[in-house]
Amino acid sequence: MPDAPKEIETLIEMMARLPGLGPRSARRAVLHLIKKRGLLMQPLAQAMQAVAETARECLNCGNISTADICPICESEKRRNSEICVVEDVADLWAMERSGVFKGRYHVLGGTLSALDAVGPEDLRIPKLIDRVEAETVTEVILALNATIDGQTTAHYIADQLEARVRVTSLAQGVPVGGELDYLDDGTITAALKARKSL
Amino acid sequence: MPDAPKEIETLIEMMARLPGLGPRSARRAVLHLIKKRGLLMQPLAQAMQAVAETARECLNCGNISTADICPICESEKRRNSEICVVEDVADLWAMERSGVFKGRYHVLGGTLSALDAVGPEDLRIPKLIDRVEAETVTEVILALNATIDGQTTAHYIADQLEARVRVTSLAQGVPVGGELDYLDDGTITAALKARKSL
Numbered sequence: 001m002p003d004a005p006k007e008i009e010t011l012i013e014m015m016a017r018l019p020g021l022g023p024r025s026a027r028r029a030v031l032h033l034i035k036k037r038g039l040l041m042q043p044l045a046q047a048m049q050a051v052a053e054t055a056r057e058c059l060n061c062g063n064i065s066t067a068d069i070c071p072i073c074e075s076e077k078r079r080n081s082e083i084c085v086v087e088d089v090a091d092l093w094a095m096e097r098s099g100v101f102k103g104r105y106h107v108l109g110g111t112l113s114a115l116d117a118v119g120p121e122d123l124r125i126p127k128l129i130d131r132v133e134a135e136t137v138t139e140v141i142l143a144l145n146a147t148i149d150g151q152t153t154a155h156y157i158a159d160q161l162e163a164r165v166r167v168t169s170l171a172q173g174v175p176v177g178g179e180l181d182y183l184d185d186g187t188i189t190a191a192l193k194a195r196k197s198l
Numbered sequence: 199m200p201d202a203p204k205e206i207e208t209l210i211e212m213m214a215r216l217p218g219l220g221p222r223s224a225r226r227a228v229l230h231l232i233k234k235r236g237l238l239m240q241p242l243a244q245a246m247q248a249v250a251e252t253a254r255e256c257l258n259c260g261n262i263s264t265a266d267i268c269p270i271c272e273s274e275k276r277r278n279s280e281i282c283v284v285e286d287v288a289d290l291w292a293m294e295r296s297g298v299f300k301g302r303y304h305v306l307g308g309t310l311s312a313l314d315a316v317g318p319e320d321l322r323i324p325k326l327i328d329r330v331e332a333e334t335v336t337e338v339i340l341a342l343n344a345t346i347d348g349q350t351t352a353h354y355i356a357d358q359l360e361a362r363v364r365v366t367s368l369a370q371g372v373p374v375g376g377e378l379d380y381l382d383d384g385t386i387t388a389a390l391k392a393r394k395s396l
Contacts, residue, residue, distance in 0.1 A: 004291060005264045007252060011245045017238065018227040025218035031288055032217050033246070034253045034262055040215060041250040047209045048243035051228075052235045054205060064232055066203045090229055093202060 008034070060131070062107030062124050064089045072096075072105060079103045081138045085128065085157065087111055087145055095143060103141075106131065111149035112156055125157065132165050142169040206232070258329070260305030260322050262287045270294075270303060277301045279336045283326065283355065285309055285343055293341060301339075304329065309347035310354055323355065330363050340367040 004012070008030060016026035033041040057063070058070035065071065072078060082103030086092050092105050108123045120126065132140065140161055144150035158167045173191035174183065183191075202210070206228060214224035231239040255261070256268035263269065270276060280301030284290050290303050306321045318324065330338065338359055342348035356365045371389035372381065381389075 004262070005253075005269075007245070007249050007264060008262065011242075011249050014238065014242045014245055019230050020223035020227060021218060027291070028288065029216040029218060030249075031262070031286070034249065034287075037250045037253060040212065041246060044209075044212045045243050045246035045250055047205070047212055048231070048239060048246065051205050051209050051232065052239040052243055055203075055232045055235060064202070064206065064229070066205060071203075088229070089232075090226065093225070 057107075061105050062089075062109055062127075063092055063105060077102075080136050082141060083128070083131065083135075083137050083139075084141045084143050086143050087150060087153075091143060091145070101141075103139075108144075108153065111144065111147075111153040113149050120156065123153075125160070128157070129160060132161055137165055139166045139168060142167065144169070146172060255305075259303050260287070260307055260325075261290055261303060275300075278334050280339060281326070281329065281333075281335050281337075282339045282341050284341050285348060285351075289341065289343070299339075301337075306342075306351065309342065309345075309351040311347050318354065321351075323358070326355070327358060330359055335363055337364045337366060340365065342367070344370060 012023070012026050012030045015021055015029055016023045018026070021029065033044070054066040055064055056066070056068070058065045058073055059068050060073045061070060063070040063072060067074075079102055082101075083106050084092075084095060084101055084103055085106045085108060086095065087108050087110060089107055092107055095101050095105070106124065106128050108125065108128075110118055110123055112118055112120065112123065128140075131137065140157070142154045142157060144154045154169055158169075161167050171194060172187070173194055174180070174187065180188065210221070210224050210228050213219055213227055214221045216224070219227065231242070252264040253262055254264070254266070256263045256271055257266050258271045259268060261268040261270060265272075277300055280299075281304050282290075282293060282299055282301055283304045283306060284293065285306050285308060287305055290305055293299050293303070304322065304326050306323065306326075308316055308321055310316055310318065310321065326338075329335065338355070340352045340355060342352045352367055356367075359365050369392060370385070371392055372378065372385065378386065
């Protein structure tokens with residue numbers, strides 16, 4: 001497009017590659033940035049540069065951190081006995097926001113997928129098995145997404161680890177505040193099967 | 199939130215201030231960037247820095263450019279006789295994408311608004327009047343949004359300029375490809391009032 005200067009078009013194209021932004025919203029965002037170039041754009045560019053230079057994956061668990069070993073792996077306040085396995089760092093952050101889990105994490109970096117040719121070696125599954133053998137772990141909690149790939153991955157990991165350690169997974173059921181009328185059949189079926197006496 | 203390192207939280211907060219991104223999508227975007235920090239994040243940070251340093255408003259028309267006078271104002275191929283007045287640079291780009299207008303532009307930088315205390319001096323209206331007086335303009339085309347503030351601004355500008363130059367505005371009616379069933383009453387009314395014989 002010849003309507004905006006080349007540098008600005010390049011920036012818009014890059015912004016449009018972010019998840020949640022398309023070409024149109026990227027253009028809006030860039031215009032907004034240019035209007036606030038002193039107050040927002042310069043600091044944002046610098047913050048982005050700083051994170052690009054310092055962020056890396058924790059060598060132990062795969063969490064994103066600015067050090068080789070992340071604060072959760074370093075912390076002495078967290079239990080070594082439990083490892084919570086998640087697909088992605090965003091899931092780890094979601095777990096941490098709930099504040100209920102006090103063990104360690106392991107970030108797989110995706111799920112097994114026959115279609116996309118993702119095997120155990122492409123994820124952090126071998127490292128997980130190493131950790132279970134080396135550390136004093138008594139329970140591995142699988143907090144994978146309730147998708148087909150997520151559940152396939154959960155079954156694979158359970159198969160690998162069941163002989164060595166207790167393997168559990170998050171309960172499926174009605175979300176807190178959820179209305180039955182808006183739930184899919186699968187959730188209702190799962191919640192009914194896993195019903196508890198009061 | 200103590201779940202992500204401070205630098206990353208700062209970046210997420212800044213990204214969340216962009217239009218179209220909230221806290222959740224900003225977090226997703228930043229995670230995506232961190233995963234592709236070599237391929238996408240570093241170049242994006244640099245592109246943003248470059249634009250922050252070079253982008254500025256054209257001193258003549260208010261278009262965004264990397265020079266003091268924008269390429270449209272500089273171009274010898276465009277007619278001096280017509281000035282198209284738009285609210286925002288995004289509107290100028292939209293007009294340019296259509297490729298139909300061959301005159302010059304004038305970007306107001308917003309609309310008059312009693313509620314937000316935006317008066318003519320807060321916009322580029324005095325500069326527009328100067329241009330109409332100094333340049334060989336025969337027609338001012340108001341391409342303002344069909345909102346109340348946009349139309350108020352159009353009437354104000356028309357009042358100021360009508361004695362000196364022909365003032366027109368974009369036609370209102372059914373959008374090309376639009377279905378009547380999905381149009382609001384105001385558009386149908388405007389299209390009916392402005393009906394043409396075939």
